[in-house]
Amino acid sequence: MYLKNIVVTGTTSGIGYAIVKALAARGDHVVAVTLNDALGSKAYQSLGSPQNVSFVSIDLSSNQAIEKGSHKIKALFSNQKIDVLIHCAAIVPQYYITNEQGYEMQFQVNHLAIMNLTLNLLDYIKRAEGIVIATSSRVHRSATIDFDDLMLRKKYFLFNAYKKSKLANVLFAYEFNRRYLKDHVLAYLVDPRLVNTKIAETNTRGIIRLFWSIRRRFGQDPNAVASYFLQLIDQEKNDQEPYYYKYGKQVEPSNYGKDEQIAKRFWEASEKLIK
Amino acid sequence: MPKDSGKQVKSLLNKYALVTGASGGLGREFVLELVERGYHVILLARNKERLDYFAHNLLLMDHQMVKTFECDITKDDQVKTVFDYLINNEIKIDMLINNAGYDYEGWFNKASHEDTISIAQVNVLGTLNMIHRILDVKAKELTIINVASLAGFFPMPMKAVYSASKRFIIELTRTLNYELKDDNVHLTVLCPAGMPTKIEVLNKIKALGLIGAMTTVNFNIVVKKTIDKALKKKEIYIPGWLNVFMLKISLLIPRRRLVKKLGKKWKRTFE
Numbered sequence: 001m002y003l004k005n006i007v008v009t010g011t012t013s014g015i016g017y018a019i020v021k022a023l024a025a026r027g028d029h030v031v032a033v034t035l036n037d038a039l040g041s042k043a044y045q046s047l048g049s050p051q052n053v054s055f056v057s058i059d060l061s062s063n064q065a066i067e068k069g070s071h072k073i074k075a076l077f078s079n080q081k082i083d084v085l086i087h088c089a090a091i092v093p094q095y096y097i098t099n100e101q102g103y104e105m106q107f108q109v110n111h112l113a114i115m116n117l118t119l120n121l122l123d124y125i126k127r128a129e130g131i132v133i134a135t136s137s138r139v140h141r142s143a144t145i146d147f148d149d150l151m152l153r154k155k156y157f158l159f160n161a162y163k164k165s166k167l168a169n170v171l172f173a174y175e176f177n178r179r180y181l182k183d184h185v186l187a188y189l190v191d192p193r194l195v196n197t198k199i200a201e202t203n204t205r206g207i208i209r210l211f212w213s214i215r216r217r218f219g220q221d222p223n224a225v226a227s228y229f230l231q232l233i234d235q236e237k238n239d240q241e242p243y244y245y246k247y248g249k250q251v252e253p254s255n256y257g258k259d260e261q262i263a264k265r266f267w268e269a270s271e272k273l274i275k
Numbered sequence: 276m277p278k279d280s281g282k283q284v285k286s287l288l289n290k291y292a293l294v295t296g297a298s299g300g301l302g303r304e305f306v307l308e309l310v311e312r313g314y315h316v317i318l319l320a321r322n323k324e325r326l327d328y329f330a331h332n333l334l335l336m337d338h339q340m341v342k343t344f345e346c347d348i349t350k351d352d353q354v355k356t357v358f359d360y361l362i363n364n365e366i367k368i369d370m371l372i373n374n375a376g377y378d379y380e381g382w383f384n385k386a387s388h389e390d391t392i393s394i395a396q397v398n399v400l401g402t403l404n405m406i407h408r409i410l411d412v413k414a415k416e417l418t419i420i421n422v423a424s425l426a427g428f429f430p431m432p433m434k435a436v437y438s439a440s441k442r443f444i445i446e447l448t449r450t451l452n453y454e455l456k457d458d459n460v461h462l463t464v465l466c467p468a469g470m471p472t473k474i475e476v477l478n479k480i481k482a483l484g485l486i487g488a489m490t491t492v493n494f495n496i497v498v499k500k501t502i503d504k505a506l507k508k509k510e511i512y513i514p515g516w517l518n519v520f521m522l523k524i525s526l527l528i529p530r531r532r533l534v535k536k537l538g539k540k541w542k543r544t545f546e
Contacts, residue, residue: 096493102303
């Protein structure tokens with residue numbers, strides 16, 4: 001097992017932070033993405049300022065920032081390879097919020113940002129014949145995509161938007177593999193189940209915030225969950241379906257998530273949006 | 276730019292809408308809604324780069340027009356450029372959305388001169404300039420949507436100039452509905468309370484506690500309803516039933532007492 005070039009998003013706290021912590025101890029060359037420099041330096045210091053980890057700031061709500069940021073990331077890998085790209089960043093705002101292009105926040109950060117960053121780093125990932133891991137969730141199973149209203153402009157409810165964005169991760173990963181397996185790269189999905197993070201607490205208030213602050217305490221410690229990601233990094237690339245992993249084992253995602261027509265249409269619609 | 280093939284192809288309305296402050300949160304949502312309804316849109320904003328970045332990827336129907344202008348509505352020469360364009364191209368405006376506005380919160384004597392004066396320049400004079408000039412390029416029927424605020428109904432400490440400027444717009448709306456009726460011009464004034472358009476604003480609302488929570492509405496719905504109500508010639512739209520209720524109750528309270536009560540409440544969220 002050699003030391004790898006690894007990029008992780010969502011590293012301010014939660015699962016992303018736990019993964020960086022675990023990788024820092026192993027000595028892999030890690031680039032960790034946070035929203036801004038203040039959060040990045042705070043995380044870096046609490047990790048003990050490890051030599052093998054660099055923090056980069058990218059506002060994932062801005063597609064322009066993602067493109068610029070991908071150059072910053074690439075500059076940190078002198079051999080121009082990225083072995084692993086792990087997407088942990090997500091946002092769950094209580095109210096309908098949009099970015100500078102009018103895109104709804106969860107659709108942008110939890111889905112488009114993943115597609116945008118992956119495609120921008122793809123040449124480096126191909127060079128390493130690397131893998132991409134996205135964090136999905138069981139809630140994708142009850143979600144569908146409304147192509148007439150991709151961003152829930154008709155009616156926004158934070159949980160619906162979240163479900164759809166997690167389904168988007170499944171559609172993305174499966175379509176990514178349909179398109180790029182031939183280039184020896186591979187996308188995985190990890191369903192960590194309930195994890196004790198503040199994902200639904202930072203941008204919510206009142207009853208919803210209270211509900212999540214109680215519910216998350218029944219979840220796993222993010223440091224334990226990090227091992228599911230490390231397992232995929234260390235194992236031989238497994239390009240056999242299903243690409244969806246729960247508790248370290250392959251399980252089938254929903255039929256909707258595996259649907260080829262829907263995934264293709266969704267990919268093309270998303271691609272137009274991130275131009 | 277081709278639409279996603281699954282979307283129901285709505286027909287082009289062949290109507291024109293002009294939106295000021297089109298790159299802000301609320302402005303963008305108005306634009307998205309108008310585009311979806313088939314309007315050609317003319318967009319004004321101070322920062323053309325930001326505006327063009329927003330506009331370049333809009334999902335448009337074939338032959339649907341988007342035109343962007345760098346325009347500060349307080350600068351009449353820039354406004355005139357826009358109107359010259361409309362006149363030269365024989366474009367008649369069916370809907371004007373006066374969304375550009377400026378806000379600054381804080382004690383009156385602690386704000387900079389520029390911040391203080393700008394609120395009135397944009398919200399009052401800029402808006403007035405647009406309303407007066409738009410009559411030269413109006414279509415047979417013209418709908419004007421003025422974005423004001425629930426604050427326009429109250430003398431609001433910490434938002435003295437802002438609330439007064441919005442009061443100007445509310446009263447102007449009422450009077451012009453009478454004066455311009457025969458010209459087929461109808462005005463609607465939108466008066467929201469808390470309406471988060473950015474993550475930072477969401478955090479401010481958290482600080483307002485329970486009342487803040489219950490008076491907050493999602494702006495995607497507000498935008499849709501505002502346009503619907505404006506087309507139905509509704510004069511004042513206050514989103515959120517609790518906000519309407521609170522307004523009605525406040526009308527029973529003598530104004531001096533009201534200022535003091537509001538002052539106490541807002542001071543708390545500030546300090």
